[in-house]
Amino acid sequence: MFPELNHLLNTTPDRAEQGKLTLLCDAKTDGSFLVHHFLSFYLKANCKVCFVALIQSFSHYNIVGQKLGVSLTTARERGQLVFLEGLKSSVDVFFRSQEEPHPLQFLREANTGNLQPLFEFVREALKPGDNAEAAWRCPVLLVDDLSVLLSLGVGAVAVLDFIHYCRATVCCELKGNIVTLVHDSGDAEDEENDVLLNGLSHQSHLILRAEGLATGFCRDVHGQLRILWRRPSQLTAQRDRSLTYQYKIQDKSVSFFAKGMSPAVL
Amino acid sequence: MPRPFHLEGAEQLSVTPSESVRRGAERELEMLESLLALGGLVLLRDSVEWEGRSLLKALIKKSAACGEQVHILGCEVSEEEFREGFDSHVNSRLVYHDLFRDPLNWSKTGEALPEGPLGALRAMCRRTNPGPVTIALDSLSWLLLHLPCTTLCQTLHALSHQDSCPGNSTPVEPVHVLGLLHEELHGPGPVGALSSLAQAEVTLSGAMGQASAHILYRRPRQRPTHQTQWFSILPDFSLDLQRGPPLELQRHPDPHTPPVDPTTQLTFNLHLSKEEKEAKDSLTLPFQFSSEKQQALLRPGPSQATSRIFYEPDAYDDLDQEDPDDDLDV
Numbered sequence: 001m002f003p004e005l006n007h008l009l010n011t012t013p014d015r016a017e018q019g020k021l022t023l024l025c026d027a028k029t030d031g032s033f034l035v036h037h038f039l040s041f042y043l044k045a046n047c048k049v050c051f052v053a054l055i056q057s058f059s060h061y062n063i064v065g066q067k068l069g070v071s072l073t074t075a076r077e078r079g080q081l082v083f084l085e086g087l088k089s090s091v092d093v094f095f096r097s098q099e100e101p102h103p104l105q106f107l108r109e110a111n112t113g114n115l116q117p118l119f120e121f122v123r124e125a126l127k128p129g130d131n132a133e134a135a136w137r138c139p140v141l142l143v144d145d146l147s148v149l150l151s152l153g154v155g156a157v158a159v160l161d162f163i164h165y166c167r168a169t170v171c172c173e174l175k176g177n178i179v180t181l182v183h184d185s186g187d188a189e190d191e192e193n194d195v196l197l198n199g200l201s202h203q204s205h206l207i208l209r210a211e212g213l214a215t216g217f218c219r220d221v222h223g224q225l226r227i228l229w230r231r232p233s234q235l236t237a238q239r240d241r242s243l244t245y246q247y248k249i250q251d252k253s254v255s256f257f258a259k260g261m262s263p264a265v266l
Numbered sequence: 267m268p269r270p271f272h273l274e275g276a277e278q279l280s281v282t283p284s285e286s287v288r289r290g291a292e293r294e295l296e297m298l299e300s301l302l303a304l305g306g307l308v309l310l311r312d313s314v315e316w317e318g319r320s321l322l323k324a325l326i327k328k329s330a331a332c333g334e335q336v337h338i339l340g341c342e343v344s345e346e347e348f349r350e351g352f353d354s355h356v357n358s359r360l361v362y363h364d365l366f367r368d369p370l371n372w373s374k375t376g377e378a379l380p381e382g383p384l385g386a387l388r389a390m391c392r393r394t395n396p397g398p399v400t401i402a403l404d405s406l407s408w409l410l411l412h413l414p415c416t417t418l419c420q421t422l423h424a425l426s427h428q429d430s431c432p433g434n435s436t437p438v439e440p441v442h443v444l445g446l447l448h449e450e451l452h453g454p455g456p457v458g459a460l461s462s463l464a465q466a467e468v469t470l471s472g473a474m475g476q477a478s479a480h481i482l483y484r485r486p487r488q489r490p491t492h493q494t495q496w497f498s499i500l501p502d503f504s505l506d507l508q509r510g511p512p513l514e515l516q517r518h519p520d521p522h523t524p525p526v527d528p529t530t531q532l533t534f535n536l537h538l539s540k541e542e543k544e545a546k547d548s549l550t551l552p553f554q555f556s557s558e559k560q561q562a563l564l565r566p567g568p569s570q571a572t573s574r575i576f577y578e579p580d581a582y583d584d585l586d587q588e589d590p591d592d593d594l595d596v
Contacts (some may be wrong), residue, residue, distance in 0.1 A: 116372050157411050161370060168367050172344045198450040199411075201314040203342065230317065261528070 001041035001068060002033075002254045008227065008245060009206075013045035018138050018175045021167055023204040025197060027184035028212035029223045033249055035144045036061070038179045040068040043075050047176075048136035050125040052103075052118070052143045054086035067252045080136065082125040106154055115154060115162035123169050126176065139176035141166055146200075147183040147193060156192040160199045167203065184209075205231050213246075220264035221246050225256065297481075297495055298328045298505060302400075304485060305440025306426040306465035309406075311449045311457075316470040316477055319343075320499040322402060322446050327352060327503045329400040329442060330359040336400045337390060341365040341383070341408035348404070351503055363390075369412075383412055384421070391424050398440075401425060405446040406460065415456045422463055472496075473511055 006012055024034045032055075039061065042049050053061060062072040075081035084103060093102050103121035106113065126139035149159050163180065170176040182200060185193045201207055209226040229241045245256045257263070301308050302325065312318030326336050330352075336359055340348055345362040352360070363386055368375075371382065381388075387409065390401055403409065409418055426443045447460060449469075461467055467482040481493045496508040529536050538546065550556065579585055 114370070119372065160411065164366075164369070165372060168344070172346070172367075195411075195451055198314060198448065199407075202317070202407075202448050202451075207314075228315075230314075 001044060002037050004256045005037055005254065006041070008243070008256060013041060016042070016045045016047070016137070016177070018177060019171045020177050020205040021163075021171060021200075021203055022177065022179045022206045022208065023200050024179065024181040024208050024210070025184050026181070026210040027186050029210055031181060031183075031208075031210040032056075032144070033254060034208055034210060035142070035179075035181055036064045036068060037254075039072075039142055040065055040070045042140045042142070042177070042179075043070045043072075043080065046080075046137045047140045048080055048082075048126060048138075049075070049140045049142060050082045050084075050122055052084045052086070052122070052141070054148050055144050057087055058083055058085050084121065107152065114158045115149070116165075119162055119165045119169075122166055126170060126174060128174070139170055139174050141170050141176070141178045141180075143178075143180040145181035145183065146196065147181075150190075150192050150196065156195040156199070159196055163200060163203070201230075205229070210247075220248060221262050222249050223247060224259070297479075297497070297507065298325060300483070301325060301466050301468065301481070302329060302332075302442055304465040304483075305442060307422060307443045307445060307460075307463050309460060309464035309467045310444065310446045311467065311469045312446065313449055313470065316472050318446050318468075318470050319404065320503065321468070321470065321479070322404065322444055323348075323351065324499055324503045324505050325444055326360070326400065326402055327356050330356040332398075334398040334400050334442070335359050335361065336402060337361045337363065338402045338404060339363050339365060339386060339390065339409075340404050341369060342405050351501065353502070365408075383409060384417065387413075387418075387421050387425070391421070398442075400442040400444065403443065403445045405448065407446070407448040407451050410447075410452060410456055410460075415459060419459050419463060422460070426463070426465075476508065476511065478511070 001013070011017065022038070024031055024038075026032075026034075039049065039051065043065075051061075058072065065072050072081060072083070076083055086104065089102070090104050090107055093104050093107050096102060101117045101120070102108075103118045105117040106115060122141055126141065128139075146159055146163070150156060163178070166178055170178055180200070182197050183193070184197055207226075207228040207230065209228070211224045211226065213221060213223060224244060224246050227243045227245070244259060246259055246262060247254050247256045248262065308325070310318040310322055312321075326338070330336055338348065338360060340362050344366050345364055348362060349357050349360065365383055365386060369383060387403075406418075422443065422445070426441055445460070445464075447457070449457065465484055467484075469480045469482075470477060471480065472478050476496055477498060478494060478496045481495065483491045483493070485491075496511060498506045498508065500506055
C-alpha cells in the first residue's frame, strides 16, 4: 500500500471503512497500481480478501505485493486470501464435465447468460467461517478488472447485475468492501463500457480515476488522480468532495503532489 | 421592523416571519408542492456528479408529511440505507418493496418478489385503498436496463393514470409517481420516451458545489413552463432554497492543500539585492528615445565617413558592371 495515498484518502488499515464500493477507473494510462495498493492495504488490515484476478497471473501480483510488504503466498496459505486466477482456470472450464459449475462458466456458453456462478464463487469464498478460526476484520472483494468481461462477451447489464448481487451480499449483508477496476475507453466509442462505467459510478461511494496527462507522456509526472467521494453519510450532509492530484510511480512507492508542483518542475 | 430568523426543518408551515423568510418558505412550498400538485409522473434526471436520490427522498418526505402513503420500488439501495435519515413518522408511512436483495431470483430461496421486477411493478397498479398514494421508483434506470422500454412505458402509463380506469364508481385520488433516472446510462430514445410521459421533469446540475434543478412543467392544455431553482438538501431531507447561483467571490480556501510558495526551494536565485535593484533602475534601454539621442539625430555629424560598405567578391560571383535594368523601357 502507498502511505501517501492513504493520507489523501484519509484512511489507515486500522480504520478502514466498511460497506463501501470503491470504483477504480483509468483513462489513457494504466491504473493497476491502484489495484496493488488496495490489495496490500486490505491484507495488511487483516481482512479476508477474495481476489478475482482476470488480467495477470498470481506470481505477478505476488512479486508486486512483496515490494509493498505483503506476501500473497502466505496469505493464501493461511486462508486470508482466496485467489481466482482467471488466466489459469479459464482453461479448466473446457476440461471439466458440464455438471460441475465453474466460476468462469460463461466462457463455455454460446450466448452468455449471466455471471451467477462467479457470484456463487465469491459468496462461498467470503461467507463467515463456521469454526472459531482467526476472525478476519471484514470481507473484501477485489476484481481486476471488469472491462475484460465485456471483451469476453458478457453484456454490460450482466456485469452490473453481478456487482449488484455482490454489493447486496458483501457490502450490505456482510458489511464488507468491494474494489473493482474498469477501464474508460475515452474517445473510442464503446457504449457497453460506458454503460458499465456510469452504472458503477452511480453505485460507488468512492471513485478513483487515474488519467494520463492531456499533453502526453512525461518522465516525471505519470498521470493525474481524481478522487471523488460520493454518497456521504446522511448525517453530515456534506457535499460530494472531489480532489485532484498528480503522481509519479516509483519502484516501491507512488508520490503524489498538487497539480503543477512536481519536484522535477519547480 | 421584524427581525428575520432562521428556518428550521419542518416548522416552515407555522412561522409568522419577516418578508424574506416567508418568501423562502413559500418558494419551498412552491417547488415541492408544485412538483407534487400534478398527478402523474415526475421524472428526476440525475448524473454521477449531481445525484438525485436526496431530492427523491425530500419529495417522499413531503408526500408522507401530507398524509400520503408512499410505496417505494427499491432496486438500487437496501431498505436500511433508504430509510436512513427519515424520522419515524415518515418511516411509518413508507412501504419498501425490496428488489435490491434478490431481484433476479438467484438465491432461489423464495424470498424474492415473485414474477420479478415487471410483476412487482404491475402489482403496484392494482391498488386496494382509495387514499392518496405516492409511488417512488428507485430507479427507473435499473428497470430500463432490465425491461424492454415499451413495456416499461406502458406500465408507467397505466401506473400514473389509475384514476381513469373504467368501472370504478368511487372517485380515486390522483397517483404521484416519482421516477429516478440516471441520464448517462441510456440513449436519447428511451430517455425521450420517458420524458414524454412525464408531467414534470427535473434535471439536476449545479455549479461550484451548489446544486440546481431545472424543472420543466407539462401541465395539461397549457404550454410547457421552465423554472430553474438553486437548492441544497439538509440532513433531514428538507429543502433549503437559494436565491441564485453561488457568487464567484465566495472563494473557500481549501484546507487540505496549504498554499505553497514555489520560490522557497529553488536552485537558482529569484530575488534582487539592493545594489542590483539600483543598477537595474539606472540602466537606459537601447531603444529609449531620450534627449541626447534626439540631439544626435538632428545634428548631421560626420556620420557619412563612418558608414562605408566593404565588399569582397567570392570566387563564383559574377561581377557584371552593366546595369541590369537598362533594357527596361520605363
